[in-house]
Amino acid sequence: MEETIDIKELFQTLKKRLWLIGLITIVAAIISAVISFFVLTPIYQSQTQILVNQAKSDQQLYNANEVQTNIQLINTYNVIITSPAILDTVKNDLNLTETVDELTEKIEVSSATNSQVVEITVKDSSPHLAAKIANKTAEVFQSEISKIMNIDNVSILSKAEVKDDVSPVKPQPLLNIAIAIVVGLMLGVGVAFLLEYLDNTLKTEQDIEQILELPVIGVITNIKDVPKATVRQTEPIGRAQRTRGETFGS
Structure with a gap:
């Protein structure tokens, strides 16, 4: 019986403070929308793919052991791509004002499981600059990797391109507004119970x-x-x- 009374009191508290919960939720959604649309800088993403193999002679056959070795070396290639040995050249060729560390934060190198394909993803506020950085990084890696390692077979599978209907990858206004609504509801409920707890007046x-x-x-x-x-x-x-x-x- 006591649990039923407690649940009733909880619902009565929420009903009494429903206007406050709704107000906090609406304010949170509006603030999130304003920040997402007018404050945050849109970030665009561009991607290129490269294929890296070991050096091999004409007589050497392309076997499973070679493929497995290449897969194990993918992590090494990922580190080399974002190293100053590559990005210094990219920075100078494109006349970028960013430092190498700032450029590294924009570049993400990944590869699928058991795959020799390396994906270079670049995020920037300019979609055209993001595509240029991705393509230049792949080109510099292709030309410099033979000097760094015994690699002479790097192929660029696809170049980064800027489409006409390109859209930013972040911020995502709808997702931000949805999160703000959930947070606003939780905050409103918390404030409602806090005000009820601090209210010591006798009403009934x-x-x-x-x-x-x-x-x-x-x-x-x-x-x-x-x-x-x-x-x-x-x-x-x-x-x-x-x-x-x-x-x-x-």
Whole structure:
């Protein structure tokens, strides 16, 4: 029985503070929309793919052991691609103002499981610059890897291109607004329960019984004052009735 009463009180608290919860949720959604559309800088993504093999002679056959060795070396290639040995050349060729460390943060190198294909992904506020950095990184790696390692078979499978309908990968306004709505609801519910916890005023007779541990004998309802306009209208009628009574009595 106590659990049912507690649940009822919880729902009553939420119902009483429903306007506050709704207000906080709406404000959070509006703030998120404004930040997503007008404050955050759109970030675009561009990607290129390269295939890396070991050096091999004309007589050497392309076997499974060679493929497995190449797969194991993929992690090494990923580190080399984002190393200063490659990015310094990329920075100078494109006349970039970013440092090598800043350029490294824009570039992400990955490869699928058991695959010799390496994907170079670049994120930048300019889609054209992102494509240029991705393509230049692949070209520099293709030309420099033979000097760094015994690799002479690097192929560029696909170049980064900027499409006409390119859209930013972040921010995602709809996702941000949805997250803000959820956070706003949680914050609103928390504030509602906090205000209810801090409210020590007595509102019902049940509150009195709970605090004083005494039974309530009676309840005095609110008595509204009679409006003055009503009193003025009833006085002449009363006088007229008394006058008529005196006349009939005489």
